[in-house]
Amino acid sequence: xxxxxAETINVNxxxxxxxxxxxxxxxxxxxxxxxxxxxAPYLDALAKRYDVIAPSHPGFGGSDDPEWLxxxxxxxxxxxDFMEEFGLEDVxxxxxxxxxxxxxxxxxxxxxxxxxxTLVSAAGVNVVGVPMGDIFLWSNEEAARQMFFNQExxxxxxxxxxxxxxxxxxxxxxxxxxxxxxxxxxxxxxPGLVKWLHRIKVPTMLLWGENDxxxxxxxxxxxxxxxxxxELWIIPECGHLPHQEKLxxxxxxxxxxxxxx
Amino acid sequence: xxxxxxxLMPYGVVDLDAIEHTAWINFSNSNYDPKExxxxxxxxxxxxxxxxxxxxxxxxxxxxxxxxxxxMPQPSVLAGALSRRTKNAKICVLGRALPLTENPLSIAEEYxxxxxxxxxxxxxxxxxxxxxxxxxxxxxxxSSLAKFHEAHELIMQAWTQxxxxxxxxxxxxxxxxxxxxxxxQEPHPPVWIPSQGxxxxxxxxxxxxxxxxMLMTFSPIANVVRNMNAYSDKCDEYGYKCQPDQLGWALPxxxxxxxEKAINEARPHIENFFNKFVLAPTEYRMPPGYSSINSYKxxxxxxxxxxxxxxxxxxxxxxxxxxxxxxxxVAERLEGYQEQMGYGNLxxxxxxxxxxxxxxxxxxxxxxEEVMPRLRHxxxxxxxxxx
Numbered sequence: 009x010x011x012x013x014a015e016t017i018n019v020n021x022x023x024x025x026x027x028x029x030x031x032x033x034x035x036x037x038x039x040x041x042x043x044x045x046x047x048a049p050y051l052d053a054l055a056k057r058y059d060v061i062a063p064s065h066p067g068f069g070g071s072d073d074p075e076w077l078x079x080x081x082x083x084x085x086x087x088x089d090f091m092e093e094f095g096l097e098d099v100x101x102x103x104x105x106x107x108x109x110x111x112x113x114x115x116x117x118x119x120x121x122x123x124x125x126t127l128v129s130a131a132g133v134n135v136v137g138v139p140m141g142d143i144f145l146w147s148n149e150e151a152a153r154q155m156f157f158n159q160e161x162x163x164x165x166x167x168x169x170x171x172x173x174x175x176x177x178x179x180x181x182x183x184x185x186x187x188x189x190x191x192x193x194x195x196x197x198x199p200g201l202v203k204w205l206h207r208i209k210v211p212t213m214l215l216w217g218e219n220d221x222x223x224x225x226x227x228x229x230x231x232x233x234x235x236x237x238x239e240l241w242i243i244p245e246c247g248h249l250p251h252q253e254k255l256x257x258x259x260x261x262x263x264x265x266x267x268x269x
Numbered sequence: 270x271x272x273x274x275x276x277l278m279p280y281g282v283v284d285l286d287a288i289e290h291t292a293w294i295n296f297s298n299s300n301y302d303p304k305e306x307x308x309x310x311x312x313x314x315x316x317x318x319x320x321x322x323x324x325x326x327x328x329x330x331x332x333x334x335x336x337x338x339x340x341m342p343q344p345s346v347l348a349g350a351l352s353r354r355t356k357n358a359k360i361c362v363l364g365r366a367l368p369l370t371e372n373p374l375s376i377a378e379e380y381x382x383x384x385x386x387x388x389x390x391x392x393x394x395x396x397x398x399x400x401x402x403x404x405x406x407x408x409x410x411x412s413s414l415a416k417f418h419e420a421h422e423l424i425m426q427a428w429t430q431x432x433x434x435x436x437x438x439x440x441x442x443x444x445x446x447x448x449x450x451x452x453x454q455e456p457h458p459p460v461w462i463p464s465q466g467x468x469x470x471x472x473x474x475x476x477x478x479x480x481x482x483m484l485m486t487f488s489p490i491a492n493v494v495r496n497m498n499a500y501s502d503k504c505d506e507y508g509y510k511c512q513p514d515q516l517g518w519a520l521p522x523x524x525x526x527x528x529e530k531a532i533n534e535a536r537p538h539i540e541n542f543f544n545k546f547v548l549a550p551t552e553y554r555m556p557p558g559y560s561s562i563n564s565y566k567x568x569x570x571x572x573x574x575x576x577x578x579x580x581x582x583x584x585x586x587x588x589x590x591x592x593x594x595x596x597x598x599v600a601e602r603l604e605g606y607q608e609q610m611g612y613g614n615l616x617x618x619x620x621x622x623x624x625x626x627x628x629x630x631x632x633x634x635x636x637x638e639e640v641m642p643r644l645r646h647x648x649x650x651x652x653x654x655x656x
Contacts, residue, residue: 145294145404145552181562188557189411192403 012047012055016070019086019093025070027062030055033123033266035100036091037062038107040129040249041143041187043069045176050251053259058100058266063090065110067186069179080132080190080198084113091121100266104128104251105222106187109196112231116204123269125212126262129220129248131196133205133230140196141222144188157219157247196223205234212238213265215258217246239265270607270648272641273327273361273616274320274633275519278313278347280306280337281623285545292337293401293549306340312626314350316619319630321355323637327392329361329616331463334369334398335405338546345379352386360387363463363484363519363616364394368413369406373420373441377427377448384453393458394484395421400554411558414469416440428457461517466496467564475503475515482614484517490589490606493518497610513613513648518606521591522617523624524635528594534628535593536582542622543580543590596639603644613648 012029027047035058037051044051044062054060064071066086076082087110091099101122103111108130115125134140141154152165172180191197212235216228225242232240241264243250243257251258282305288296317328330347333339341347344362351360360383365376384391397417403410419438423446426434432447452458461482462474474481483500485493497516504511521539525531555565585591592602603615617636620629 144556145550147550147552178562181565185411185557185562189409192409192411192556193407195407 012051012060014047017093019090022066022074022086023072024066024090025064027051028060030058030060032058033098033100034059034061034096035102035262035266036087036096038087038101038103038110039065039068040105040107041183041191043179043183045069045179048252050255050258053255054262057259057263061094061096065107065186067189068183073182073186077186077189080109080113083110083190084117087114088118097121098123100124100126100262102126102128102262103130105248106131106191106196108132109191109198109201112201112205112208113198115208115210116201119208119210122210124210124265125208126215126265127212127231128215128250128258129217129223130214130227130231131191131223132198133202133227133234134194134197134199135224135226135230138224138226140227142195143222144192154221155248156253157217157245158253161253202230202234205231206236208235208238211265211268213261214238214240215250215261216240216242217248217250217253218242218244219246220248222248270641270644270646271326271514271614272637272644273329273359273614274317274325275329275331275361275363275616275618276313276317276620277331277333277339277618278309278341279542279546279620279622280340281309283337285541285623288337288545288548291549291553292546293553294335294404296335296337298335300337301340309340310347313620314347314354316626316629316633317347317351318354320619320633320637321351321358323633324641325358325637327359327361327616328355329363329394331363331394332366332396332398334402336401336546345383348379348383348391349386352383352390359390359392361392361461361616362394363392363461364396366396366398366402367420367424368416369398369402369408370420373423374427374443374446374448376420377424380424380458381428381448381450381452384458385450387453389453389458391452391454391458392461394461394463395424396463397559400556400559401549403556403559404553409558410556412440413559418473425457428452463519464496466492466499467560468499471496471500471503475500475507475511477507477509480512480515482515482517484519484614484616486519487521487590493589494606494609497612501611511611512650513611514650516610516612517614517616518610518612519616520589520618521621522599522619522632522636523591523593524596524599524632524640526595526635528598531593531595531598531632532582532586535591535624538622538624539582539585539591539593540580543585546622596635596643599636600640600643603640604647607644607647611648613650615644615648 014027067073108127109132112132152162156162214228216225228240241261246254320328330344332344334342380393427448433445436443463484463486464470474483501511523535619633
């Protein structure tokens with residue numbers, strides 16, 4: 009396992025939990041609705057190639073839940089501050105699901121510090137006529153089953169949840185509450201975002217599970233059609249979390265994109 | 270004591286077997302037949318009008334969306350119908366869910382119109398709406414509480430300050446608040462707050478600037494007692510004595526000739542109510558942010574566990590969520606509870622789930638003729654304590 013450290017830093021008054029490890033070009037990993045609870049295998053794998061910076065978003069994990077946080081726009085501007093604060097330049101920006109939405113909202117505002125953009129099963133856009141999965145009506149068990157193509161992984165997830173500490177359950181609730189706040193309506197997207205995605209001119213990779221039940225692959229196509237020069241990789245037999253379910257394909261997709269710039 | 274008759278207007282002819290997972294949000298409206306609906310609305314309005322004839326002090330409607338549990342998504346429509354057909358009873362809308370509307374002034378207008386038409390018979394209920402409504406209406410539950418307070422402030426401004434005024438909130442902004450009509454009652458209609466008893470609600474409703482009636486709804490008796498006592502304690506803390514009129518209890522209730530007959534007649538219907546019509550999984554009821562994380566955890570712990578099991582009429586009577594029996598049994602229980610809690614408003618839901626018209630009317634009549642007279646004298650304002 010590559011070495012990593014976890015620390016809490018202050019970004020404009022918001023105490024922010026940041027995990028960092030590995031070496032190489034900086035890669036900012038923006039997590040999805042479930043948050044980051046540990047230095048996960050996919051972070052460790054990325055850390056073999058990159059200097060991985062994995063914060064918990066405001067309102068998630070061990071980070072503050074600041075008064076000013078109302079919507080994804082706030083989150084995007086926060087991360088522009090965050091990159092300044094960290095002195096990050098030439099960043100490979102990677103976001104999964106909710107984090108992918110944040111990443112694209114950052115990139116339409118400014119790519120000054122961004123070298124490449126990788127969106128993994130990203131929220132943010134809507135495809136009329138193809139409903140998203142409604143995670144807010146799913147029980148934890150149902151959500152786990154919907155999240156994975158490989159149902160053995162789903163069952164492992166469900167079994168692991170039984171052993172959660174109270175503290176971990178509290179964090180899970182906090183993440184759930186903030187996710188609701190940010191994405192209730194419009195559900196997991198910003199209707200205006202698609203109008204400005206053409207502003208993203210850095211190499212962009214869209215990684216999508218073929219069997220994503222939350223944002224089906226046509227959501228990836230919608231991103232591809234809106235971001236000039238972007239590339240969409242559909243990963244077979246894979247649900248909403250390619251970095252967990254298909255780690256090798258995920259890494260190959262990230263590398264294919266970062267090597268372009 | 271003041272007595273009100275509350276109707277949920279359930280879609281009582283629903284195919285009960287069709288309700289497997291839930292009766293809410295996405296329980297298909299292909300299960301709704303408008304011809305049956307036509308009959309039910311008119312029957313239920315008859316029952317509310319009958320309550321007025323029987324001498325109930327109030328008749329009550331409320332708001333729920335996309336559910337067989339109650340087919341009153343727009344309660345003011347029915348309050349309007351009742352305004353002209355009744356002459357004495359207060360018309361209580363319990364309530365309109367303030368955060369669910371984009372423009373709370375529309376609620377202020379509806380209420381003011383009813384108040385004008387009836388010459389001041391409106392009781393204005395304000396609620397947030399239960400969790401399910403936030404799925405149905407796609408309103409962000411995390412801003413529900415803040416929107417409730419802001420909407421309330423806006424409505425009170427519209428009702429009490431000579432217009433035009435302006436309003437600048439986080440959620441609502443108006444350059445000209447200048448409502449026509451103004452409410453009939455001065456300074457505004459009485460306000461009731463139906464509640465499950467959160468401490469925030471108690472502190473807010475009991476505040477000397479408001480003194481709103483807290484109406485405890487559909488809760489186990491232990492909760493009702495605890496919350497009413499806590500409300501009274503809060504009044505003491507604020508430096509005044511809580512009046513009976515500030516406390517209300519709403520619950521399903523059924524009266525028949527004997528205890529045994531009452532239980533037999535009510536059993537299938539009250540069990541349908543608590544096991545079918547109420548049915549909704551946790552995620553339906555408790556969308557994220559609807560309550561604080563701490564309240565969420567507490568509710569999960571207490572209420573959800575209780576509701577995981579099939580509730581029999583015996584269990585419901587045991588924990589005081591349902592009162593049922595002969596007139597003297599019912600009167601005694603209500604009297605005993607009143608001594609413990611000091612409430613001055615009793616709101617009975619005399620029709621529930623699948624209970625038919627004839628039994629509903631019979632129970633209503635027995636309650637009005639044989640229970641109400643025995644309890645009239647209790648729960649009246651205490652003139653000395655009001656000083």
